Amino acid sequence: MTLRYMSGFGNEFASEALPGALPVGQNSPQHCPYGLYAEQLSGSPFTAPRGANARSWLYRIRPSVRHVGRFERRDFPFWKSAPARDESDLPLGPYRWGPPTMPDDALTFPAGLRVMTTAGDVDARSGMAAGLYFVTRSMAEDYFYDADGELLILPQEGALRFVTELGAMEISPGEIGVVPRGVKFKAELVAGPARGYVCENYGAPFTLPDRGPIGANCLANARDFEAPVAAFEDIERPCRLTVKWGGKFFVCALDHSPLDVVAWHGNYAPYKYDLRRFSPVGALLFDHPDPSIFCVLTAPSERKGTPDLDFLIFPERWLVAEHTFRPPWFHMNAMSEFMGLIYGRYDAKPDGFLPGGVSLHDCMLPHGPDAESFEQATRATLAPQKLAGTLAFMLETRLPQHVTHYAAALETLQIDYSDCWAGLARRFCGTR
Numbered sequence: 001m002t003l004r005y006m007s008g009f010g011n012e013f014a015s016e017a018l019p020g021a022l023p024v025g026q027n028s029p030q031h032c033p034y035g036l037y038a039e040q041l042s043g044s045p046f047t048a049p050r051g052a053n054a055r056s057w058l059y060r061i062r063p064s065v066r067h068v069g070r071f072e073r074r075d076f077p078f079w080k081s082a083p084a085r086d087e088s089d090l091p092l093g094p095y096r097w098g099p100p101t102m103p104d105d106a107l108t109f110p111a112g113l114r115v116m117t118t119a120g121d122v123d124a125r126s127g128m129a130a131g132l133y134f135v136t137r138s139m140a141e142d143y144f145y146d147a148d149g150e151l152l153i154l155p156q157e158g159a160l161r162f163v164t165e166l167g168a169m170e171i172s173p174g175e176i177g178v179v180p181r182g183v184k185f186k187a188e189l190v191a192g193p194a195r196g197y198v199c200e201n202y203g204a205p206f207t208l209p210d211r212g213p214i215g216a217n218c219l220a221n222a223r224d225f226e227a228p229v230a231a232f233e234d235i236e237r238p239c240r241l242t243v244k245w246g247g248k249f250f251v252c253a254l255d256h257s258p259l260d261v262v263a264w265h266g267n268y269a270p271y272k273y274d275l276r277r278f279s280p281v282g283a284l285l286f287d288h289p290d291p292s293i294f295c296v297l298t299a300p301s302e303r304k305g306t307p308d309l310d311f312l313i314f315p316e317r318w319l320v321a322e323h324t325f326r327p328p329w330f331h332m333n334a335m336s337e338f339m340g341l342i343y344g345r346y347d348a349k350p351d352g353f354l355p356g357g358v359s360l361h362d363c364m365l366p367h368g369p370d371a372e373s374f375e376q377a378t379r380a381t382l383a384p385q386k387l388a389g390t391l392a393f394m395l396e397t398r399l400p401q402h403v404t405h406y407a408a409a410l411e412t413l414q415i416d417y418s419d420c421w422a423g424l425a426r427r428f429c430g431t432r
């Protein structure tokens with residue numbers, strides 16, 4: 001299926017699946033075209049400053065009040081929410097996991113979501129949950145929305161189609177998708193089985209970072225983000241809707257599809273982005289800059305310069321720095337770092353950190369290049385070098401991350417991870 005998208009980040013989009021379905025010049029006419037209902041979906045307080053104000057107007061077959069029935073509790077035991085501090089007995093340490101084997105049971109997107117770390121507090125609207133998803137089955141007549149946060153989805157294998165109230169988008173490895181808080185969707189398998197990484201952001205929605213002295217271009221350019229065009233399901237048969245709310249799940253029966261939005265306009269919409277369109281800016285002469293130069297999206301907190309959550313990538317790029325130790329330096333960080341690898345090799349950890357795997361370097365836990373990478377980079381002849389065919393990412397939050405029971409019990413947990421630094425022998429020799 002070839003899907004169409006509208007280009008731009010946070011634009012005032014307007015899209016209609018039937019001609020003339022969008023009211024002109026007003027949001028809430030006495031009679032909407034085609035007998036549709038008008039409904040506002042607010043992604044921010046009504047009074048948020050203009051730059052952070054997000055809402056869309058949806059013109060739909062039935063209003064959302066008809067898309068919910070009597071709720072009952074249901075459980076997705078692996079989709080944990082913060083606070084979940086006491087899930088694991090693991091002692092303090094840096095952690096790394098190999099890619100878990102693909103489960104062969106029938107798993108839809110919410111059922112196959114496996115939270116590995118949580119940070120902050122879902123009710124305080126600050127923090128996140130990060131982990132993996134495994135999908136072996138499309139959601140059919142089965143819809144979902146997350147009232148607790150927006151979902152950032154990073155495919156690592158296979159492709160998914162997110163059919164949402166505002167239209168459909170497909171994402172495959174190298175791309176990301178974001179489904180905003182409150183937007184109803186179903187996830188379908190396009191090429192499967194599918195697996196990847198997922199982050200549920202409880203705080204302010206992701207936005208593009210300021211570029212400072214970099215200027216008006218490069219990094220993630222706004223025009224490369226794509227929002228779906230309006231599309232609707234007019235299905236009258238038994239369906240069900242699951243809602244994640246306050247860390248709990250509730251389900252209700254419906255006799256129709258809730259994805260019945262015929263037209264919409266506004267700046268609150270799902271979007272996708274091809275990470276290979278990120279234009280990196282880096283060291284042109286010497287030294288390794290801070291990874292903030294690789295920030296794709298940021299979720300700001302109330303504290304200036306202290307994001308609740310940053311999403312960064314380590315994409316293909318040239319290394320040209322002279323008389324420089326080129327891989328990431330040894331460091332300790334006030335922020336906590338969850339990393340994944342979509343494909344290729346990561347320069348600081350050429351072995352052991354595998355596509356589909358995860359590393360966690362929590363708040364103020366020392367880490368850096370492994371002994372092999374250190375040796376190699378210390379000896380290397382510093383000719384221009386292309387780091388080709390690689391894509392790693394980092395979710396960096398100001399909040400400490402707590403490991404879930406699922407992650408602690410995974411058989412792919414590398415208990416010997418910290419040994420990767422054991423070979424860093426004393427080199428001090430008393431003379432320069």
Ligand SMILES: O=C(O)Cc1cc(O)ccc1O
Nearest residue numbers: 290291328329337348367394
């Ligand atoms: O720890 C890591 O590998 C991520 C990272 C990369 C980098 O280039 C600089 C700092 C940093 O935390």
Ligand SMILES: [Fe+2]
Nearest residue numbers: 333337361367
């Ligand atoms: Fe780091």
